[in-house]
Amino acid sequence: MTKDTNSTPHNEFEKAEHKEEMKHQVISFVMMIIFTIAAFAVVATDAIGKYFAIPIILLLAVVQVIFQLYYFMHMKNKGHETPALMIYGGLAVAFMTILTFTTIIWW
Amino acid sequence: MSNEDILNPKQMPHEPEKATLEGKNKFLGFWFFLGGETVLFASLFGTFLALKDSTAGGPGTEELFGLELVFVMTMLLLTSSLTSVYAMYHMKNNNFSKMMVWLGVTVALGFSFLGFELYEFYHYIHEYEFTFRSSALGSAFYTLVGFHGGHVLFGLLWIVTLMARNAKRGLNLYNAPKFYVASLYWHFIDVVWVFIFTVVYLMGKVG
Amino acid sequence: MSTAVAQKKGFGAFIWDYLTTVDHKKIAHLYLVAGGLFFLMGGLEAMIIRIQLMKPDNEFISAGLYNEMITMHGTTMIFLAAMPLLFALMNAVVPLQIGARDVAFPFLNSLGFWLFFFGGLILNFSWFMGGAPDAGWTAYAPLSTTSPGHGVDFYVMGLQISGAGTLIGGINFLVTIVNMRAPGMSYMRMPLFTWTVFVTSTLILFAFPALTVGLFLMMFDRMFGSVFFDVAAGGNVIIWEHLFWIFGHPEVYILILPVFGVFSEVFSTFSRKRLFGYSAMVFATVLIGFLGFMVWAHHMFTTGMGPVANSIFAVTTMAIAVPTGIKIFNWLFTMWGGTIQMTTAMLWSVAFIPTFTIGGMTGVMLAAAAADYQYHDTYFVVAHFHYVIVGGVVFGIFAALHYWWPKMFGKVLNEKLGKWTFWPFFIGFHLTFFIQHFLGLMGMPRRYWKFLEGQGLDTGNLISTIGAFFMALGVIIFLWNVIYTAFKEPKASADPFDGRTLEWSIPSPPPFYNFKQTPLVRGLDALWIEKSEGKKAMTPAEPLGDIHMPYGSILPFVMSLGLFIAGFGFIYQVDNPVWLSLVFIGMGITLGAMFVRSVKDDLGYHIHKEDLEKGDGQL
Numbered sequence: 001m002t003k004d005t006n007s008t009p010h011n012e013f014e015k016a017e018h019k020e021e022m023k024h025q026v027i028s029f030v031m032m033i034i035f036t037i038a039a040f041a042v043v044a045t046d047a048i049g050k051y052f053a054i055p056i057i058l059l060l061a062v063v064q065v066i067f068q069l070y071y072f073m074h075m076k077n078k079g080h081e082t083p084a085l086m087i088y089g090g091l092a093v094a095f096m097t098i099l100t101f102t103t104i105i106w107w
Numbered sequence: 108m109s110n111e112d113i114l115n116p117k118q119m120p121h122e123p124e125k126a127t128l129e130g131k132n133k134f135l136g137f138w139f140f141l142g143g144e145t146v147l148f149a150s151l152f153g154t155f156l157a158l159k160d161s162t163a164g165g166p167g168t169e170e171l172f173g174l175e176l177v178f179v180m181t182m183l184l185l186t187s188s189l190t191s192v193y194a195m196y197h198m199k200n201n202n203f204s205k206m207m208v209w210l211g212v213t214v215a216l217g218f219s220f221l222g223f224e225l226y227e228f229y230h231y232i233h234e235y236e237f238t239f240r241s242s243a244l245g246s247a248f249y250t251l252v253g254f255h256g257g258h259v260l261f262g263l264l265w266i267v268t269l270m271a272r273n274a275k276r277g278l279n280l281y282n283a284p285k286f287y288v289a290s291l292y293w294h295f296i297d298v299v300w301v302f303i304f305t306v307v308y309l310m311g312k313v314g
Numbered sequence: 315m316s317t318a319v320a321q322k323k324g325f326g327a328f329i330w331d332y333l334t335t336v337d338h339k340k341i342a343h344l345y346l347v348a349g350g351l352f353f354l355m356g357g358l359e360a361m362i363i364r365i366q367l368m369k370p371d372n373e374f375i376s377a378g379l380y381n382e383m384i385t386m387h388g389t390t391m392i393f394l395a396a397m398p399l400l401f402a403l404m405n406a407v408v409p410l411q412i413g414a415r416d417v418a419f420p421f422l423n424s425l426g427f428w429l430f431f432f433g434g435l436i437l438n439f440s441w442f443m444g445g446a447p448d449a450g451w452t453a454y455a456p457l458s459t460t461s462p463g464h465g466v467d468f469y470v471m472g473l474q475i476s477g478a479g480t481l482i483g484g485i486n487f488l489v490t491i492v493n494m495r496a497p498g499m500s501y502m503r504m505p506l507f508t509w510t511v512f513v514t515s516t517l518i519l520f521a522f523p524a525l526t527v528g529l530f531l532m533m534f535d536r537m538f539g540s541v542f543f544d545v546a547a548g549g550n551v552i553i554w555e556h557l558f559w560i561f562g563h564p565e566v567y568i569l570i571l572p573v574f575g576v577f578s579e580v581f582s583t584f585s586r587k588r589l590f591g592y593s594a595m596v597f598a599t600v601l602i603g604f605l606g607f608m609v610w611a612h613h614m615f616t617t618g619m620g621p622v623a624n625s626i627f628a629v630t631t632m633a634i635a636v637p638t639g640i641k642i643f644n645w646l647f648t649m650w651g652g653t654i655q656m657t658t659a660m661l662w663s664v665a666f667i668p669t670f671t672i673g674g675m676t677g678v679m680l681a682a683a684a685a686d687y688q689y690h691d692t693y694f695v696v697a698h699f700h701y702v703i704v705g706g707v708v709f710g711i712f713a714a715l716h717y718w719w720p721k722m723f724g725k726v727l728n729e730k731l732g733k734w735t736f737w738p739f740f741i742g743f744h745l746t747f748f749i750q751h752f753l754g755l756m757g758m759p760r761r762y763w764k765f766l767e768g769q770g771l772d773t774g775n776l777i778s779t780i781g782a783f784f785m786a787l788g789v790i791i792f793l794w795n796v797i798y799t800a801f802k803e804p805k806a807s808a809d810p811f812d813g814r815t816l817e818w819s820i821p822s823p824p825p826f827y828n829f830k831q832t833p834l835v836r837g838l839d840a841l842w843i844e845k846s847e848g849k850k851a852m853t854p855a856e857p858l859g860d861i862h863m864p865y866g867s868i869l870p871f872v873m874s875l876g877l878f879i880a881g882f883g884f885i886y887q888v889d890n891p892v893w894l895s896l897v898f899i900g901m902g903i904t905l906g907a908m909f910v911r912s913v914k915d916d917l918g919y920h921i922h923k924e925d926l927e928k929g930d931g932q933l
Binding site: 109110113114128131132135136139140142143144146147150151153154157158160161162163239240241242243244245246247250265268269271272281 | 418419481485486488489492493494519520521522523524526527528530531534535538539540541542544546547548549550552553556557560909912913915917918919920
Binding site: 014015032044057060068069082087090093100102 | 121125135138139141142143144145146148149150152153154156157174178181182185188189192193196199200291294295297298301302304305306309310312313314
């Protein structure tokens with residue numbers, strides 16, 4: 001097992017880098033919480049009509065998920081090009097699927 | 108790289124989860140799997156959306172859902188996502204004990220989320236007689252939310268197994284990819300939940 | 315084959331070796347044998363169908379059994395024959411073509427095979443356990459949800475388990491191709507077969523989850539009382555149709571794309587020319603994969619989606635003809651001016667072009683939504699998809715087997731018998747299916763158990779049945795060729811066809827570590843480049859060193875066995891909850907094996923440099 005803390009100058013640099021990243025992640029977490037509260041507030045208070053409320057909460061969800069993917073799951077970092085390709089591929093098929101199930105399903 | 112170097116690295120590299128070819132493969136393979144999971148959940152969401160008004164005379168979404176409980180569950184799961192980020196932060200700094208603590212918090216939050224979910228299901232079944240079999244809405248609701256809950260449970264068992272297995276030996280290049288991938292899975296569960304609380308509960312409440 | 319090795323090692327050790335292997339070359343053998351056996355099953359079912367339709371008002375089999383036959387023929391051929399045979403080729407060739415020592419996930423590779431195998435077993439056990447599924451291979455609800463007995467339950471569990479194996483296999487090949495290419499092999503230097511496998515694996519990744527969900531819904535409806543497809547409780551049967559085809563249409567491209575890759579390799583090798591329009595071929599492959607996800611509803615033109623949806627899907631479907639056309643022309647131009655050798659593999663490939671083009675043209679006819687109301691559910695459709703699937707996939711598999719047999723088993727298949735396989739099959743195929751276009755246009759519906767005298771259908775059906783016997787003859791000659799070659803043919807050299815790609819740079823069959831030294835790739839057709847510069851072998855990209863290899867494991871087999879047991883539990887707990895115990899036992903075995911896999915370190919081992927030097931591949 002390696003020692004828990006081994007501090008070489010190189011390591012210090014990396015640690016500072018990780019800390020910077022962690023800061024971004026905490027900020028995105030705060031934003032996510034705010035978005036969540038906003039979405040619940042929109043629905044709970046009935047402040048705006050249905051046809052306006054639904055697009056708003058969907059938009060809030062999408063933005064949250066972008067935070068989650070790019071910051072929490074590090075998709076913004078290098079070496080995530082192929083993962084991003086496959087996630088977007090999945091999202092494209094997902095989009096088509098959901099579009100289908102809300103339009104041409106004889107409901 | 109020899110097996111000894113993998114199990115007892117002299118120095119942890121910058122990204123221990125991607126230091127070996129096995130790690131790189133795991134990392135990539137798991138992201139691809141998540142791409143497939145996206146389609147899996149989209150199919151379930153689609154099914155739910157197609158059946159959301161099929162109450163068969165039973166209770167509908169507006170009548171059933173209470174926002175308070177869902178809000179609490181959302182906060183629990185969102186927070187658990189942050190705590191697993193903290194765990195990975197400490198993994199990258201090669202601080203094993205702190206990583207374990209944060210993973211422990213993640214697991215605790217995850218189990219409390221599951222507890223609330225079970226209570227919620229119990230509540231619907233006993234107060235509203237809204238079951239898996241009572242209407243197409245019921246089938247779609249329990250399947251979608253249940254699939255997510257099943258993912259949560261699997262993720263918890265996975266993380267607990269990893270923690271127990273590696274408690275005594277600390278981080279190395281063999282288990283770092285495993286921890287990393289488990290945390291990716293956990294974030295993905297949170298991504299799905301964001302859409303569940305929006306599409307199922309909030310949109311269900313708006314009607 | 316390796317019968318000689320088996321005798322040396324003892325039969326038990328031989329079996330154990332294959333049960334635990336994680337070597338992609340042996341897993342290819344497993345896929346080939348299992349897929350081949352299921353192919354024979356599916357072929358037998360086809361023969362029974364054709365015998366029943368040989369003459370009007372025939373009573374060869376009962377109506378119920380006939381429904382089981384058509385269902386099992388379709389399901390078996392697609393899921394248990396075509397898919398695994400392609401996986402056999404992928405496993406045998408892709409790691410060699412990219413200069414890798416194994417796939418990215420050897421353990422998962424084995425798991426993928428065993429899941430497929432046990433899924434296939436479940437499906438076929440239905441014959442002995444009260445009747446096979448009988449709702450057609452598409453299993454449309456509510457026909458499938460109300461089908462009595464357990465037949466459809468076997469369909470659901472079998473496909474669910476084997477589908478999981480396919481998904482795992484797809485992810486495995488994606489990662490292998492992205493991460494494990496030899497130095498110098500950029501994406502645009504990959505052999506076309508590898509490219510098509512890459513695109514196919516992407517399609518698997520995005521298409522199979524839809525089937526998984528569809529099967530879960532069907533399973534819940536049939537076994538646990540949910541009401542997804544029960545209109546009385548608000549259910550909607552169109553959900554199944556969409557989920558099935560969101561999976562099902564990409565599935566046909568999953569089947570055809572790898573054989574497009576095979577033909578590209580064969581044309582180029584036996585014309586002794588570089589593939590014409592390589593980059594256009596890659597582009598066309600990707601485009602077909604992309605469009606493959608936007609056309610599924612053309613199977614549902616008569617479902618009643620409305621004119622707008624029908625028009626959109628008609629247009630996207632016709633658009634696929636463009637990249638496919640690009641491919642056809644590129645193959646023709648590859649041959650043009652080449653030094654063509656009409657080997658058996660080449661024969662299958664040349665025969666494929668007109669055959670597949672006919673299938674493509676009827677495809678465009680079917681894509682015209684308004685006209686499809688006339689063709690739908692007639693033998694015209696049956697003729698169309700057999701032209702593309704048999705004329706494409708089966709011809710391609712035969713071409714590939716004749717081409718890569720020496721790489722898989724160390725011997726070149728006998729050429730004379732190879733041609734004797736081709737001609738009866740080729741002639742029989744066109745006899746069987748060409749006439750079916752006209753039967754369909756005359757109004758003969760598909761899936762019907764009998765037809766009556768005096769409707770002008772007698773001669774056509776008789777011709778069709780005669781053709782089927784010719785096809786069966788071709789297959790039998792092929793089997794004879796396999797046996798004959800194993801005993802009578804001499805050992806093949808590393809490069810019997812003067813090949814162009816990396817798999818021909820190593821012995822036939824390759825040593826278990828494939829490449830002693832990872833080769834350096836200097837362009838497309840890596841081996842050809844070296845040969846054209848007068849070199850005999852690839853330039854190595856690394857000094858001779860230790861080679862890391864994975865350990866074999868029985869766990870994939872155990873995990874799949876657990877799901878197999880649980881599958882029966884799920885099916886029979888409807889009759890008696892006691893059967894739930896099987897579910898718990900089975901799932902316990904599977905999860906237990908997963909747990910063992912998780913806690914037991916498996917780092918693999920190293921073959922030492924010294925052993926490589928002295929052993930020269932004979933370890």
